[in-house]
Amino acid sequence: MNDTPQTMPRQSWTFSNEVNAEIRRAAHTGIYDIRGGGAKRRVPHFDDLLFLGASMSRYPLEGYREKCETGVTLGTRFASKPIELKIPITIAGMSFGSLSGPAKEALGRGASLAGTSTTTGDGGMTEEERGHSEKLVYQYLPSRYGMNPDDLRRADAIEVVVGQGAKPGGGGMLLGQKITERVAGMRDLPIGIDQRSACRHPDWTGPDDLEIKILELREITSWEKPIYIKIGGARPYYDVALSVKAGADVIVLDGMQGGTAATQDVFIENVGTPTLACIRPAVRALQDLGMHRKVQLVVSGGIRTGADVAKALALGADAVSIGTAALVALGDNDPKWEQEYRALGTTTGAYDDWHEGRDPAGITTQDPDLMARLDPVEAGRRLRNYLNVLTLECQTLARACGKSHVHNLEPEDLVALTIEAAAMAQVPLAGTDWIPGKGGF
Amino acid sequence: MIATVQAVSDVQILDMEQIELREVNATLQRAPSTNYTQFEILNTRGSHAIAVGLDAEIEVIVKGSTGYYCAGMNQRATVHVTGSVGPGVAENMMSGTVIVDGDASQYAGATAHGGLLVIKGNASSRCGISMKGIDIVVHGNIGHMSAFMAQKGNLVVLGDAGDALGDSLYEARLFVRGSVKSLGADCIEKEMRAEHLDILADLLARAGADAKPQDFKRYGSARKLYHFNVDHADAY
Numbered sequence: 001m002n003d004t005p006q007t008m009p010r011q012s013w014t015f016s017n018e019v020n021a022e023i024r025r026a027a028h029t030g031i032y033d034i035r036g037g038g039a040k041r042r043v044p045h046f047d048d049l050l051f052l053g054a055s056m057s058r059y060p061l062e063g064y065r066e067k068c069e070t071g072v073t074l075g076t077r078f079a080s081k082p083i084e085l086k087i088p089i090t091i092a093g094m095s096f097g098s099l100s101g102p103a104k105e106a107l108g109r110g111a112s113l114a115g116t117s118t119t120t121g122d123g124g125m126t127e128e129e130r131g132h133s134e135k136l137v138y139q140y141l142p143s144r145y146g147m148n149p150d151d152l153r154r155a156d157a158i159e160v161v162v163g164q165g166a167k168p169g170g171g172g173m174l175l176g177q178k179i180t181e182r183v184a185g186m187r188d189l190p191i192g193i194d195q196r197s198a199c200r201h202p203d204w205t206g207p208d209d210l211e212i213k214i215l216e217l218r219e220i221t222s223w224e225k226p227i228y229i230k231i232g233g234a235r236p237y238y239d240v241a242l243s244v245k246a247g248a249d250v251i252v253l254d255g256m257q258g259g260t261a262a263t264q265d266v267f268i269e270n271v272g273t274p275t276l277a278c279i280r281p282a283v284r285a286l287q288d289l290g291m292h293r294k295v296q297l298v299v300s301g302g303i304r305t306g307a308d309v310a311k312a313l314a315l316g317a318d319a320v321s322i323g324t325a326a327l328v329a330l331g332d333n334d335p336k337w338e339q340e341y342r343a344l345g346t347t348t349g350a351y352d353d354w355h356e357g358r359d360p361a362g363i364t365t366q367d368p369d370l371m372a373r374l375d376p377v378e379a380g381r382r383l384r385n386y387l388n389v390l391t392l393e394c395q396t397l398a399r400a401c402g403k404s405h406v407h408n409l410e411p412e413d414l415v416a417l418t419i420e421a422a423a424m425a426q427v428p429l430a431g432t433d434w435i436p437g438k439g440g441f
Numbered sequence: 442m443i444a445t446v447q448a449v450s451d452v453q454i455l456d457m458e459q460i461e462l463r464e465v466n467a468t469l470q471r472a473p474s475t476n477y478t479q480f481e482i483l484n485t486r487g488s489h490a491i492a493v494g495l496d497a498e499i500e501v502i503v504k505g506s507t508g509y510y511c512a513g514m515n516q517r518a519t520v521h522v523t524g525s526v527g528p529g530v531a532e533n534m535m536s537g538t539v540i541v542d543g544d545a546s547q548y549a550g551a552t553a554h555g556g557l558l559v560i561k562g563n564a565s566s567r568c569g570i571s572m573k574g575i576d577i578v579v580h581g582n583i584g585h586m587s588a589f590m591a592q593k594g595n596l597v598v599l600g601d602a603g604d605a606l607g608d609s610l611y612e613a614r615l616f617v618r619g620s621v622k623s624l625g626a627d628c629i630e631k632e633m634r635a636e637h638l639d640i641l642a643d644l645l646a647r648a649g650a651d652a653k654p655q656d657f658k659r660y661g662s663a664r665k666l667y668h669f670n671v672d673h674a675d676a677y
Binding site for chain 2: 029030031143144147148149152173176187188189190193194196198202203204209212213215216219220221222223
């Protein structure tokens with residue numbers, strides 16, 4: 001036996017096993033990795049902020065006894081019929097095609113029970129979601145799949161999608177496995193082909209054109225519907241300012257942790273800005289234009305808890321939107337499917353091949369047998385419960401800060417645990433009065 | 442505002458020197474609940490979004506030229522523009538007919554699902570982009586990137602087509618009588634069969650075009666980009 005001390009095998013941080021596996025996969029297949037979801041890398045997030053709570057200078061509200069309102073009205077700028085929501089949490093746009101019909105129905109059921117809205121996606125409006133969504137936002141996307149004036153008129157709001165956080169500047173691809181007869185029919189495409197979604201709109205370019213496009217949409221819908229503009233987290237100050245200029249009633253700002261049905265992993269992980277870094281520049285743009293609270297700001301991308309909701313509102317958002325978390329509430333990535341996840345080469349919590357249509361939970365699929373696994377009534381009830389918990393948690397934190405409405409939360413209620421988060425959220429590093437970038441350093 | 446809407450015999454006159462765009466469109470959109478079926482819009486002055494969101498079997502004559510999105514999302518109505526139109530004429534049209542006596546700017550008939558768009562002059566770039574079932578007949582020429590990602594329907598061009606015709610085409614049919622500067626990715630010339638001559642003859646007749654179907658060439662999708670193939674990566 002050789003008892004000479006040995007050097008420990010050392011893995012490279014640069015060329016980790018994960019990195020090497022991807023190099024081997026790329027060398028074998030010749031194509032980049034496509035997946036669903038948002039950025040998985042660690043970025044500064046709401047976890048890096050804390051509420052200060054009440055103290056000598058602030059007094060709290062009694063939990064469960066003193067009111068803490070949660071209602072929000074979206075679309076007060078131009079629309080004659082703004083949307084009234086009971087809670088400041090909405091369901092983000094997710095397409096039929098990417099999601100199954102029962103999943104869309106469950107989203108509608110859950111959102112309606114909780115008093116909030118849900119949103120269509122690329123591929124048009126289905127009866128499942130219209131029928132079960134008390135408030136439905138109709139997305140107006142570059143592909144215009146299924147777009148028609150009748151559905152525009154029966155929507156409660158219209159969301160012009162300029163970008164999304166997972167892929168600002170990118171289009172989409174729905175693989176042929178999910179282009180069933182119904183999906184193909186709604187999109188005017190042959191069955192079974194890989195369906196591409198364009199990265200920009202076919203009939204306008206830039207904010208000046210968009211202003212005219214919004215005029216057209218308002219004329220078609222008699223100026224009734226709130227018009228949202230959804231932007232990916234890229235240059236939030238200027239993107240928000242230009243959205244206001246273009247005539248938005250509501251701006252939806254999606255950070256890089258926001259999910260997508262399918263895009264290149266390299267895009268998801270390397271393009272865009274963390275949600276935390278987007279909010280303050282966006283709010284500053286609104287304030288500079290005198291439009292804060294007049295044009296409502298909805299923030300999305302990585303919202304998971306009532307604390308995330310409360311922190312987003314404290315930084316100046318009017319509401320938040322959830323996508324991935326809503327799918328998890330429905331049953332996505334549930335440990336009860338672990339055996340099947342392993343058969344697909346993944347594990348609970350990591351399953352992200354939503355585009356392949358083999359989702360064991362029956363949510364991101366068009367396979368009839370898999371779809372049947374999701375009971376839309378039961379899943380809708382779970383989503384309702386989850387939305388209620390988010391709201392209760394948000395109220396708890398707001399009361400602790402002495403707020404009678406969740407919109408009264410403010411940046412002064414927050415501190416940051418890291419310098420990065422302090423810089424992005426523009427709140428002091430905990431234990432100091434230092435906000436990076438303020439006061440000359 | 443009723444006093445500013447003039448009725449002359451059976452034609453209702455909508456004068457944009459006297460009434461705002463909202464009143465023009467609201468009047469046209471209310472048409473199913475009135476006895477009027479014919480309308481004339483005067484003094485358009487290049488306004489945007491004229492005669493959008495119509496859903497009735499009415500006839501609208503737009504006297505003059507318009508800005509963006511004239512007759513957008515039209516359903517069932519016939520809209521006749523005596524001048525030229527800005528970008529996105531008849532965008533996302535579902536049914537009905539739109540006739541333009543002059544020229545059309547870019548994106549004519551974009552994403553439209555049905556109906557007939559006739560442009561008697563020329564159409565600029567991206568004519569028929571993402572079209573989903575509309576029939577478009579252009580008496581003159583069309584610009585570059587026309588029929589980009591066109592999914593369904595027919596685009597007929599009596600003149601010439603610019604660069605990259607039919608790039609990333611799906612199942613739309615393209616008929617061009619003149620020259621094509623270049624074809625886009627996955628767009629190829631295809632055999633003109635009897636069924637296509639019949640389609641073309643019908644469209645030419647409906648569009649009032651004096652041309653022989655036999656003088657056209659047909660272009661369509663090679664369908665090589667329907668499934669991602671790394672060996673075709675240069676085409677994407």
